[in-house]
Amino acid sequence: MQNLNKNIILIVLFSGLINACNFSSQNQLPILGNRVAEEKIIDGKLVVDTIYQTIPAFSLLNQDSIEVNNEMLKGKIYVADFFFTSCPTICPVMKKEMIRVYEEFKGNTQVVILSHTIDPxxxxxxxxxxxxSRLGSDGKQWMFLRGDRKQVYDLAEKGYYASAMVDSTEPGGFIHSGGFVLVDKLQRVRGIYDGTSTHEVDKLMSDMELLLKEK
Amino acid sequence: MRVIITFLMISILAACMEGPSVNMQQVAHGQQLYETHCANCHQLDGKGIAHIVPPLLGADYIVQNRNLLPKMIRYGMQQRILVNGITYQQKMPSNGKLTDAELTALVNFVEFRFAKSTQLISADSVKLLLNQ
Known part of the structure; x- marks a missing residue:
């Protein structure tokens, strides 16, 4: 009987441990992109550290001609997307969904939204x-960025895993992905969501709450 | 035999009472076309997007410019318009592939659903308006 009790306690403890592991993985967003293992000497000891891919250095102007770069975004989480104002296909829906994100986190100084034009x-x-202003943005938390076409296209592809290119056969003259890219306080990509899907944007918003809790 | 005659009379009476105003079959066809070609920007509920895409639902512009709708849908729109007191300047793309019959169904759906109009526009009238 004593053995049986001991076994039950062990099973309960073990399942508790498994649940704790699941809980922690559910509450931790993956870090996307390449990673490199690097050896470092800390306190005289050789330690292997993992270096994650971060957003490459950029400098773009926002709608008020103010420079926006990586330095200003440190310590904040942000959502990035790529669009053009005359886009007749997916952009209107993306902007409608981004309005929801903006309204949800309006006034939160740790959250920024960057919409990059691909048609400068x-x-x-x-x-x-x-x-x-037509979208109701204050221009500070949700900014609209413009820069050299090549710089923006490279940034989309190499930094945010998004595609952007000129294509005269496409309506509007450009082809681009409709992703909303979630970036953490250390400028690592933590999620990519379909900006035309209400369900995916709901998931983005709940993931943003998770990311805000990370130190 | 009497049953058949009675049934026929009721059917004819019902058809007469329904009147020629709204053809729901055409409106349903127009709705399908709306969902494919228009709802992306104007939204399924016709409310548009912020101050970027004008609403169709309750839009004074539609009531005041009924005759412009067929051309506007087929050829798109480049100039600014004033809808319910707000100026919109987003370009509206053309829909050159829609046939005259499809355009008629679409205009009738938009007017019926968003402008609460029960007056149908005929395919002949749409042709005339397109050639104006």
Whole structure:
């Protein structure tokens, strides 16, 4: 009888441990991108450290002609997307969904939204300023960024795993992915969500809450 | 025989009472077309998007510019418009592949659903308006 009790206690403890593991993995977002193991000497000891891929250095202007770069975003989480104002296909839906994200985290100084135009020829800063105010953005928490076409396309591809290119056969003249990319306080990509899907954007918002709790 | 005659009379009476105003079959066809070609921007509920895409639901512009709708849908729109007191300047793309019959169904759906109109526009009228 004593053995039976001991076994029951062990089973309860073991299942508790498994649950704890599951709980912790459910509450931790994956870190996307390449990783490199690097040897470091800490306190005289050789330690293997994992270096994760981060957003490459960038410098772009926002709709109010203010420079936005990586340095300003340190310690904040942000959502990035790629669009163009004259887009007749997925952008309107993406913007409707981004309004939901903006409204949900409005006033939270740890959250930023960066919408990058992929058509800098047509989307002038003045046009982006008007577009931002039409969407109800304050221009500070949700910014609309413009830069050299090559810089933005490279940033999309190499930094945010998004595609952006000129394609005259596409409606509007460009092809791009409709992803919303979630970036953490250390500028590592932690999730990519379909910006045209209400269900996926709901998931993004709950993941943002998780990410905000990370130190 | 009497049953058949009575049934026929009721059917004819019911058809007459329904009147020629709204053809629900055409409205249903228009709804399918709306969902494919328009709802992405104007949304399923016709409320548009912020101050970027104008609403269709309760839009004064539709009531005041009924005759412009067929051309506007087929050829798109480049200029600014004022809808319910707000100026919109987003370009509306053209829909050149829609046939005259599809355009008629679409206009009738938009007017019936969003402008509460029960007056149908005929395919002939749509043709005339397109050629104006």
């Amino acid at each position: 020829d047509y989307d002038t800063l003045a046009l982006l300023r008007d577009y931002a």
